[in-house]
Amino acid sequence: MSELATMSFEEAMAELERVVGQLERGDVPLEESITLYERGAQLRAHCEAKLKAAEERVEKITRGADGTPGTEPVEGL
Amino acid sequence: MELFEQDDGPGDETAGNAPEFTVSELSGAVRRTIEGAFGRVRVRGEIGRVSMPRSGHVYFALKDDRATLDAVAWKGQVARLSVRPEEGLEVIATGRMTTYPGQSKYQLIVDDLAPAGAGALMAMLEKRRAALAAEGLFDAARKKPIPYLPEVIGVVTSPSGAVIRDILHRLRDRFPRRVLIWPVAVQGQACAPEVAAAIRGFNALAPGGPVPRPDLIIVARGGGSLEDLWGFNEEIVVRAAAESAIPLISAVGHETDTTLIDHAADRRAPTPTAAAEMAVPVRLDLLGRTGELGGRLARAMAQRAEARRVRLADLSRGLGRPEALTGPARQRADLVAQRLEPALLSAVHRKRAVFAGLAGQARPELLARFIAAERRALAQRGDRLAPALARGAALARTGLDRLAARLAPATGRMARRAAADRAQLDALAGRLTVAPADRLAALADRLSALDRMRQTLGYAETLRRGYAVIRADGAVATSRTAAAGAAALEIEFHDGRLDAVPGGRGTRPAGRGKPGPGGQGELF
Numbered sequence: 001m002s003e004l005a006t007m008s009f010e011e012a013m014a015e016l017e018r019v020v021g022q023l024e025r026g027d028v029p030l031e032e033s034i035t036l037y038e039r040g041a042q043l044r045a046h047c048e049a050k051l052k053a054a055e056e057r058v059e060k061i062t063r064g065a066d067g068t069p070g071t072e073p074v075e076g077l
Numbered sequence: 078m079e080l081f082e083q084d085d086g087p088g089d090e091t092a093g094n095a096p097e098f099t100v101s102e103l104s105g106a107v108r109r110t111i112e113g114a115f116g117r118v119r120v121r122g123e124i125g126r127v128s129m130p131r132s133g134h135v136y137f138a139l140k141d142d143r144a145t146l147d148a149v150a151w152k153g154q155v156a157r158l159s160v161r162p163e164e165g166l167e168v169i170a171t172g173r174m175t176t177y178p179g180q181s182k183y184q185l186i187v188d189d190l191a192p193a194g195a196g197a198l199m200a201m202l203e204k205r206r207a208a209l210a211a212e213g214l215f216d217a218a219r220k221k222p223i224p225y226l227p228e229v230i231g232v233v234t235s236p237s238g239a240v241i242r243d244i245l246h247r248l249r250d251r252f253p254r255r256v257l258i259w260p261v262a263v264q265g266q267a268c269a270p271e272v273a274a275a276i277r278g279f280n281a282l283a284p285g286g287p288v289p290r291p292d293l294i295i296v297a298r299g300g301g302s303l304e305d306l307w308g309f310n311e312e313i314v315v316r317a318a319a320e321s322a323i324p325l326i327s328a329v330g331h332e333t334d335t336t337l338i339d340h341a342a343d344r345r346a347p348t349p350t351a352a353a354e355m356a357v358p359v360r361l362d363l364l365g366r367t368g369e370l371g372g373r374l375a376r377a378m379a380q381r382a383e384a385r386r387v388r389l390a391d392l393s394r395g396l397g398r399p400e401a402l403t404g405p406a407r408q409r410a411d412l413v414a415q416r417l418e419p420a421l422l423s424a425v426h427r428k429r430a431v432f433a434g435l436a437g438q439a440r441p442e443l444l445a446r447f448i449a450a451e452r453r454a455l456a457q458r459g460d461r462l463a464p465a466l467a468r469g470a471a472l473a474r475t476g477l478d479r480l481a482a483r484l485a486p487a488t489g490r491m492a493r494r495a496a497a498d499r500a501q502l503d504a505l506a507g508r509l510t511v512a513p514a515d516r517l518a519a520l521a522d523r524l525s526a527l528d529r530m531r532q533t534l535g536y537a538e539t540l541r542r543g544y545a546v547i548r549a550d551g552a553v554a555t556s557r558t559a560a561a562g563a564a565a566l567e568i569e570f571h572d573g574r575l576d577a578v579p580g581g582r583g584t585r586p587a588g589r590g591k592p593g594p595g596g597q598g599e600l601f
Contacts, residue, residue: 010225013363016370023377026384033381040374047367050226054360056253058245060236060260061278061288069278069288074236074258077245 004042009050016043104178111183115174120146120185121193122170127162137162139170139185147184148172156266158190159304160198167197191304198303202310206337209312214319215340221324223344223355224292229255230356231291231323233275236260240299240349247353252360257291263298268308272296272338273317280322293356294323296338297349300331309336318342328352540571 004012019040022028028036059071098106125138125145133152138145148170150158160166172187192198209215230248234240236258248254259275262268275296282290296318298309308314309329318325318341327342328349339345346352532538536546547554549563560566566577 008224008226009363013367013370016367016374020370020373020377023374023381026377026381030381030385033378037374037378041371044367044371044374048364051360051364051367054253055255056245056249057255058258059256060258061275069282071257071288077242 004046007046009047012043012046012050016040016047019043101178104176104181108176108178111174111176117171117173118185119169119171122146122168124162124164124166124168127164135162139168147182148187149184150187150190154188158187158266160190160192160307161266162190163201166201167193169193195303198307202337205310205312206340209315209337210340214315219319220343223324223326226252226358227254227292227356229257229289229291229293231257231259231279231294232297233259233261233272233279233294234297234349235263238299240297243349244295244297244353247350248357251354252357252363254357255289257288262308264301264305264308269311269314272308273311273313276314276317276321276325280320291323294321294325295328295346295349295352295356296325296342297328297352298330299349300334303334306330306334306336309338311337314338315341326352326355537571540569545570 007015019036023033023036023040058074058077060074062070062072064070120139122139122141125140127135127137129135133155135150135155137148137150139148140146150162160168162168169191170185170187171189171191172185174183174185176183213219232241232244234244240263241258245256248256257279259278261271261275263272276294279291279294282288284290296309298306306329309327315337318327318338324343326344326346327336327338328346328351329336329338332347335345344355346355536544540546546569547560548567548569549560550565551567554560554563554566561579563579566579568575568577
């Protein structure tokens, strides 16, 4: 199990599906199923946080005098 | 031409009548003729060698199977040409003819350059595609997977126009993300270098820098003619796309247009909108899916718990009542307990009967008989004891005698050895006594010889030969001056000392007293 904070949405989603599948098959010992459930709940919260953080931000690359790239916001597109 | 024909006449006088041109005049006349006759022409041909000096002008040759025509595109025009002059390309050049009198040349000043039909351009495109494919730039193994949900998307396109709007609109619908637009020209001469620089620029951004590095690049342009899209066929663009470490989606032109960047891209989208769809999943679907998974998670857990509860109840029932388990055992215990007391009583009775029988047989004469028998046996053994002991002693003595016999010779050997050792010791002791005595005598001789020598060397012997030592006031006086100044003198002879006063006759010693040299003057 990799750490939640560094997990991409895709990884978290894939692990959540695995957890649900395991629990549904019901072939895990009780103690382990509780751990699995907790992990599943964390994964779900992580996925939802990623989904809620869907903020649009549009910027344009600009070049400074020395050629280093910077950005400026773009409006009205 | 007419001029020359007239010159062909045989007479000298006709030559004299013909006007004379300077070279410049003639060149100017030719120039006016050519410029007048070919003010604006379109010419079709294949481009020969191309030269692009630093000045920015482009010189090239147009040729067909029999002729060659020099052409030049001035710097200002080069950027406006539909295609960049490239060797081997079949083109239709538009421009005006002029001359270059300095070199007696005529040339075409090109305003526009268009491929001679799609066929020519396609043929060249195919050739270039094959060359880049042979390098492996389009290999499937090079393709990187597109991230499922990129955080930052870099878009290389024109900042104005429908394309960027379409992309942003579709992203907004599906999953709003952070978008960085890298503005570029999407057609004309500037297109290829700008697009290549943008792809490289996104890749050059440091992760975690002030400008976020995109997780995905989209290179997009709307539909257009083959010439319009030509920049996306240029080698620098294709190489930049192939080298991009960031996954890249190309969306150039419409569905039917294929440019070389499409082959090098990790994915090719038929339209800019489709590129946006490939870039992000639909957020609402994902929310629904997460919700559904959450529900299944809770249900699965609840079902598991319920199933176990039911099973536990079943098993509990299977266990039954505790009394049922102990009942039969208790019954047996009661039965056995009832039989315990009678069993003990009967056992005591049986033992007592056996004891009574045995007690009847225990009489005193039986014991007396037993003791008598034992005494007899003891007497017999006592009789055998003395001879056995004597035999044992005799055996031991024999052994001892044998050992003693062996010991005697050994003792003799040891005695002989001791005698020898003693003799040697005595000899050594003798030598020890003699050696120091000899040495002492020798040393005594040496000592007396040395003493004799000492006496000979000392002044005492000299005194005996008639010399004397004068002491003035206790110190030895070796000169007259020293003796004359002294209060008292002392003269030492070999047999004693004599006091004297300097200058006093009475104290003057008689005989051969030997004063110091200082005293000699007093004598005369």
